[in-house]
Amino acid sequence: MAEQEQLKKGPLDGITVLDFSRVLAGPYCTMVLADLGARVIKIEKIGTGDDTRAFGPFVEDQSVYFSCFNRGKESIVLDIKSPRDRALLERMFDTADVLVENFRPGVMDRLGYGPDRLARTHPHLVYASISGFGHTGPYSDLPGYDMVVQAMGGIMSLTGWPDGRPARVGTSFGDLGAALFACIGIVSALFRRTQDAQGRRVDIGMLDCQAALMETALARCDVEEKTPTRTGDSHPSLAPFESFEAADGRLVIAAGNDALFLLMADALKRPQLASDPRFLTNDLRCRNRAEMVTAIEDVTRTAPVAHWIEQLNEAGVPCAPINTVDKLFDHPQLVARNMIVNVDIAAGSFRTAGNPIKLAGHVDLHPEDALTAPQLNEHHSAILAELLGDGPGALAGAHAAQPNDEQEP
Template identity: 35%
Template sequence: MQQPLQNIKVLDLSRVYAAPAGSMILGDLGAEVIRIEHPDGLDSMRDWGPFINGQSTYYLCANRNKRSITLDLKTEEGKKRLKTLIKDADVLIENFKTGDMKRMGLHYEELKKINPRLIHCAVTGFGQTGPLAHEPGFDPVIQAMSGLMDVTGQPDGEPTKVGVPIADILTSLYVVIGVLSALRMRDITGEGQFIDLSLLDVQVSSLANVASAYINTGFISKRLGNLHNNVAPYQVFQCADGPLMICAGTNEQFRKLCKLLGREEWLEDERFLTNALRKEHEADLSRMIQEITITKTRDEWIALLREYKIPCGKVHTIAEALEQPQVKARNLIGELEHPQYGKIKFIKNPLQFSGLNIQYKLAPPLLGEHSGEYLEQPLNTNQP
């Protein structure tokens, strides 16, 4: 079965999560992804637990559909081997600190002499320019510096990071968007290009309505826990058996909610006539709704809310989320046979096409597992 990137070769020199997760998506779409690591296995993600049969589950989540070879890029032989691979590669992805590739003589201006069609995607914490360009960037630091943590958490609590490495995850998507766009541009111009992708840029650009509110009006959003900055009622309410998210984001949904709760008089209450007024008097409204939701179980409320077409959902644990019928119906959990660690499970790529099936052909590779396949040919010692 044909895949959209089946003739694209990607050299992946990256480590940890953001860039490797991006190259994994390219692999899911059919690209040949060659993961290039140091012979000593310096990717710290291989060392982060929990483990299955000695293999890091963290590493497993970002490295399927790839092959692995080892090169020491600080040696002349390692550089020459890489340059040989560059000749027929389409994409190079790396997340070395700004300036490291240049110090090794492997920066874009040098590599495009070997292959003018090469697309070089460099992922860094802060980008190739600016006062912090040479500083390392890690997801929690980016969450802090971007302002995301300041609007996350309870109003009377400390700034809180998101429970997954969200800056890394969002950046991995921009790796794919950037590479696909550059490949399309190459179809037009015949030339490759350099992509400068910064975790901080990605996370700041993802502040969405919070950033828009500030740069246009000076409004500074606050930590609101499970409340919404601009909409009410739009939050978690406690039921008899646990928490339930209810989102009445429009006037029509609020009207239906009042009817469902048996409180149609709220529709005439001057405090609640518009969303702006409901937000202004949110504390009163939330308390009044909470007094009612606590009287029934979540399943009882969900049945009623769905009947009235009001968005709602249980606050699941991770176990509950992955075991829920909707996730199973969408067949989101896959399984691959690993050559050393046996069967491993993974969360599938969420893309579902009408004309193709994403293929999961390769389990996350062992360090240097495919070196013989790619490095067995004699090295051209005359190559610069």
């Protein structure tokens, strides 16, 4: 039993994260840290808390949006203008390991909790900031939202069909990319701290992350001296690497090298495709993509998607149906890897994605686990008792002894 409990704690057990972030990029980052075993204490504003508590969809009065990205965390409401709450925050800084915030640059400084000040008073803290453009450079003061950085970072110019308008990626690619880079920075800083006992600043700009996730688009543009554009669902450098029409829908075939193209031709019962002079190499197939697509679809249109998936899988050719979101809940591979989990809320539960980081020696999130997101200020009393000692009975006196000056810090 003790060994099982130890496995459940996760690799970041013992790490405490103070989460000042809200909406998506910061909360997603701290959700990943919580899934890996960190204790995440969400510092929320009076009255409304995280903005996403008011985002739909709702089950009764609980936001599914908020609950998705704040599972496994604790919530405490603090009035940053109140000296007594500021004193409590100082105690929290003493014992925390990581601070995560995603305000615009300068906000935390004005509150008195900027990185330079905390580096002096709490040098052990890893201080992670996520913002639209980072804390340096000419755009650092501008507001940055997912849609803004998708547009500015170039990804919208590559998304969609050649004869259509630029399109936003279907999920918040800018926020989620920044969140994951922030996790990498935080874990790297924590590792370094084991060597020199010093915390570090992690400064994540969403636009930087968009540029880093552009794959080869920048290099291709520089080398070819030609601006990449939208290519629909095809890969600009590989063929076939796109979707094809079948008798009852479309399927993806990703035969991204010459050997796979040979296997694909055999699976389609058209071996002559592999010897066609137009399709002998990947470069030739890219140049003659339209003719190649026509030749393949002459075959795939004759049978349903399921038939071709079976034939191609048997031949070892990467392929897939184009699933709608509802198909993911019961997908056998996702279910087998505990990637569909339940989050409990007062009115029941809902299903969402689990933790994709699978680590040996760590018990994974499981569909039967009681995952919950905190009610606003749910853990206030417990956290105060822990900070001030002697249990909740001593808290009233401790609070009464604190001044309650509401002046701006």
